Amino acid sequence: MKTFWSWTGNHVLRDRRASRVLCLVLVAAAAALVQPSLSAAEEIVLAATFNYTTVNGSVNADGNISGKPIAATTFFDRDFLDLPTNDPDDPLGTARHELFHGIGFARAYNSFFSHLFQKPSGPLTGEIVFNELTNGLGNDLAVITPVGTHIAPGDFTGLGIGGLLQNQNYFLMTPGPIPNAPVPYAIDAVDRSILNAAFNWAGTGGIKINVVFDTTFGGFTAAEMARINLARDNVQAAFGNPTGDNVFTWTVQVPEPSGILLAGFGLGGMISWHWRRRQLAA
Numbered sequence: 001m002k003t004f005w006s007w008t009g010n011h012v013l014r015d016r017r018a019s020r021v022l023c024l025v026l027v028a029a030a031a032a033l034v035q036p037s038l039s040a041a042e043e044i045v046l047a048a049t050f051n052y053t054t055v056n057g058s059v060n061a062d063g064n065i066s067g068k069p070i071a072a073t074t075f076f077d078r079d080f081l082d083l084p085t086n087d088p089d090d091p092l093g094t095a096r097h098e099l100f101h102g103i104g105f106a107r108a109y110n111s112f113f114s115h116l117f118q119k120p121s122g123p124l125t126g127e128i129v130f131n132e133l134t135n136g137l138g139n140d141l142a143v144i145t146p147v148g149t150h151i152a153p154g155d156f157t158g159l160g161i162g163g164l165l166q167n168q169n170y171f172l173m174t175p176g177p178i179p180n181a182p183v184p185y186a187i188d189a190v191d192r193s194i195l196n197a198a199f200n201w202a203g204t205g206g207i208k209i210n211v212v213f214d215t216t217f218g219g220f221t222a223a224e225m226a227r228i229n230l231a232r233d234n235v236q237a238a239f240g241n242p243t244g245d246n247v248f249t250w251t252v253q254v255p256e257p258s259g260i261l262l263a264g265f266g267l268g269g270m271i272s273w274h275w276r277r278r279q280l281a282a
């Protein structure tokens, strides 16, 4: 039986460093929304993914959108793009992470959300899990954060239905790198299996991802574009050589540093958001 759970509306993770990533989840017609308060001055935004778009979809009563992902937009702040490749803040891993949100790893997509269940009992009581089936009776693939859009850091080895849960600390879709984690974060088999359970990218010819560099707010250097394109290549490869049946447009932009929140609020309803912590070590 599915246990329903509610979105609390405001989930901001504090960090000891100035580097952060904001993940915005927007839909076009979400009306009854709680907009969390945030002082723009207290946070520095490095990346945000929003404008989730599907084909043959519709907006559900819960605000999530049905259908197959075909487009999303990510803002990359200049500070992020200019980070050296050996920076522990992991810009390549973050690009992969944001693209994963775009192609399906977001509760805004109903095909993802419909796999989330809250454990009513047992060692995972109260935890949200991603089950491989939408009736909740398959194997649990990962424990998900309360927000419903990230893999929860932590060691859940052997728990849950099927005993497939693992130590999730280094998975790409955790909220952010943890101390001593290898960077760049790699695409884990579990990150991949979750999207395949939701959208079956690997079983339907892979996903062809076209990057659009939108220079409305600023241009990209060759190194920055190379990093973005490498993240695209990595994510495409994770689901096999794409045949072109599934085509996804990833628009990337450089915003004004203060422009992300304004753009986010202006593009429709915000149903979920949270900061991605970049690094916990001082």
Ligand SMILES: [Zn+2]
Residues within 6 Å of the ligand: 023, 097, 101, 150, 175, 276
């Ligand atoms: Zn994220």
